[in-house]
Amino acid sequence: MKEIAVIGYGLTKFGELWDKSLRDLFVEAALKAIEKSGTDEIDALYVGCMSSGLFSEQEHLGALMADYLGKNPIPAVRVESACASGGVAILQGIYAIASGFYETVLVGGVEKMTDVSGGSATIALGTAADSSYELFFGATFPGLYALMATAHMEKYKTTRDALSLVAVKNHFHGKFNPYVQFQMEITKEQVLSSPMVAEPLHLLDCSPITDGAAAIVLTTKEKAKKIGRPYILLKGFGQASDTIGLHQREDITFLSAVAKAAEAAYKMANIKPEDLSLAEIHDCFTIAEIMVYEALGFAEKGKGQELILKEKTKLGGKIPVNTSGGLKSKGHPVGATGVAQVCEIYQQLTKEAEKRQVEGAKIGLCQNMGGTGASSVVTIWEVMK
Amino acid sequence: MKEIAVIGYGLTKFGELWDKSLRDLFVEAALKAIEKSGTDEIDALYVGCMSSGLFSEQEHLGALMADYLGKNPIPAVRVESACASGGVAILQGIYAIASGFYETVLVGGVEKMTDVSGGSATIALGTAADSSYELFFGATFPGLYALMATAHMEKYKTTRDALSLVAVKNHFHGKFNPYVQFQMEITKEQVLSSPMVAEPLHLLDCSPITDGAAAIVLTTKEKAKKIGRPYILLKGFGQASDTIGLHQREDITFLSAVAKAAEAAYKMANIKPEDLSLAEIHDCFTIAEIMVYEALGFAEKGKGQELILKEKTKLGGKIPVNTSGGLKSKGHPVGATGVAQVCEIYQQLTKEAEKRQVEGAKIGLCQNMGGTGASSVVTIWEVMK
Structure with a gap:
């Protein structure tokens, strides 16, 4: 296996952040990750997000975030696996690098959950279950x-x-x-x-309803060494x-x-x-x-x-x-x-x-x-x- | 580049299919693709879908479809890039195989659009645009x-x-x-x-509002040759x-x-x-x-x-x-x-x-x-x- 490293991360404050939009949150975390990583040569973008449709009436997050991050025309992809969307997005970034088609990939995750009522948030989260046989029955x-x-x-x-x-x-x-x-x-x-x-x-x-974003920069071990900043390796x-x-x-x-x-x-x-x-x-x-x-x-x-x-x-x-x-x-x-x-x-x-x-x-x-x-x-x- | 082949496909009839649910459609296309491909050794599943949250109140499609396809516990991922969700999902399947971690991957795409009104469908589709600066303004x-x-x-x-x-x-x-x-x-x-x-x-x-699903089986050229059915190669x-x-x-x-x-x-x-x-x-x-x-x-x-x-x-x-x-x-x-x-x-x-x-x-x-x-x-x- 090609050795893969994380060379930077970025986090927003987590909380009820009414002054920040979905895209604001993502871009803030992503820019911090890029700065920390010491490289802005990002070859592809992965966005983990569960339900921006129901929480924020916005899909197409790959293209949206690549744009607001100033990274057009790189390939950008949104990945969803309910509350595991972020983890699954990281795996896609790993495959992208391991495939040899990309060297450095930014993987971020975001959710803006507090713009809807508690009831609507409960329904949106409920779509992670079986909506026909669980959610429908309450x-x-x-x-x-x-x-x-x-x-x-x-x-x-x-x-x-x-x-x-x-x-x-x-x-x-x-x-x-x-x-x-x-x-x-x-x-x-x-x-x-x-x-x-x-x-x-x-x-x-119970974990709370939260707005927030997180991002990491993934790259090859060779590139991480070349950059010379602290990194961790995928094992x-x-x-x-x-x-x-x-x-x-x-x-x-x-x-x-x-x-x-x-x-x-x-x-x-x-x-x-x-x-x-x-x-x-x-x-x-x-x-x-x-x-x-x-x-x-x-x-x-x-x-x-x-x-x-x-x-x-x-x-x-x-x-x-x-x-x-x-x-x-x-x-x-x-x-x-x-x-x-x-x-x-x-x-x-x-x-x-x-x-x-x-x-x-x-x-x-x-x-x-x-x-x-x-x-x-x-x-x-x-x-x- | 490792040579990658499509060894089977499956399609549902496209249309206003009120007797079939989101999962029915996906599974129908996926089973046809598996049958056509001559192998049911599927190592991972990718599901392209734009907005099952807004159209069908259901997220977590990777897990849902792997389950209803009888393919637990394989890794399953939903990929979204608005109306390019299917194409982008195929690329993720390609990376997964090229990475060497998977040999045979099923990639399907699905959308069940006619369970909501025309107005709601227009809004759901509108989330592919900039919801703050385009959709919001009509x-x-x-x-x-x-x-x-x-x-x-x-x-x-x-x-x-x-x-x-x-x-x-x-x-x-x-x-x-x-x-x-x-x-x-x-x-x-x-x-x-x-x-x-x-x-x-x-x-x-204008293209119409449609229910339907499509699926392909991707694998290495070596495996495609071994199976011996007609295949096409990624160029x-x-x-x-x-x-x-x-x-x-x-x-x-x-x-x-x-x-x-x-x-x-x-x-x-x-x-x-x-x-x-x-x-x-x-x-x-x-x-x-x-x-x-x-x-x-x-x-x-x-x-x-x-x-x-x-x-x-x-x-x-x-x-x-x-x-x-x-x-x-x-x-x-x-x-x-x-x-x-x-x-x-x-x-x-x-x-x-x-x-x-x-x-x-x-x-x-x-x-x-x-x-x-x-x-x-x-x-x-x-x-x-």
């Missing part, structure tokens, strides 16, 4: 993840405390990240006293799909697409989960983080909560997870999320993560998923050599 | 192409007759294609007596972008992204326009076909109409264009269009096109574009060797 994402949480708690005795502690940990991490939407610590008691959204999930078990990746509908699965307590994507990524990287220094994972709801631990092999099936209860995934623990604050504290502009994860791993592996730096970080994993895990991407990155 | 696609037509007629004395004859030619071709939406000949007089949509464009200058491709807004361009009478995509494709294929046996081009409006002739180098700038007036692009002419019936007669399910073009070239180069067969067809070109040409893809294919 299922929403908090509702679907509540089913998964209930089943997991019933089958494995996962505790309500463990769910709360995922949120507490991620908000603790988020305190050290200036880009996050909710930069504040929370307590277990606050999680439990926040409004119930879909039993057993309270408001503080492995995997992508897999599962049934779109939760009701179609044999076991709703296990994320099989995540497990299959991870298996492929570990194999390509030739590593085991215990070789990882840290991970950014898709904690759209607190239960998701626990289930992803199990699918990634960080814990055995049903034992995900032990990592949380023993603080193994907290900064300073054996494998810190979501040092960025995760979707929970950072916010979840769905198309941007998968790209923002790689931005965090870049900062950690290049030792730019300041107060949330994982000491001696060498290998980092990103796991991004769409819907109730119907699509998932895992990438593994290592420090420059 | 511009629609017939309106934007009418501006281009007016400017072209003013600058180059392009005649109203030439526009009509594009529609007449494409409906003549469509008569021989069982998949088309409007399988009937029309006359110049009928074009002129059809309702005015946006001066100078009448209803019969070259190009993709380019232009300003999203028509008002931002120096010259609205020339499609520069089409010209740049074509230039790259000709260079890679090492051919000139006169080497082509036939072409499928993006005649979303009659004026578009004339402008695309000029951008592809079939005619000099401003002289596109001569090809139509002299019947050079009609079956039996020097370079037949849109033997499938084009978007005009075949219909324009926007995400499917770019893939359907390659289906036609496959049929022509493998001599399966029956009554619309171009004698001795050896090299065929497909040109697909989004919006008013803000994104465009050109691919060139040749007969199996």
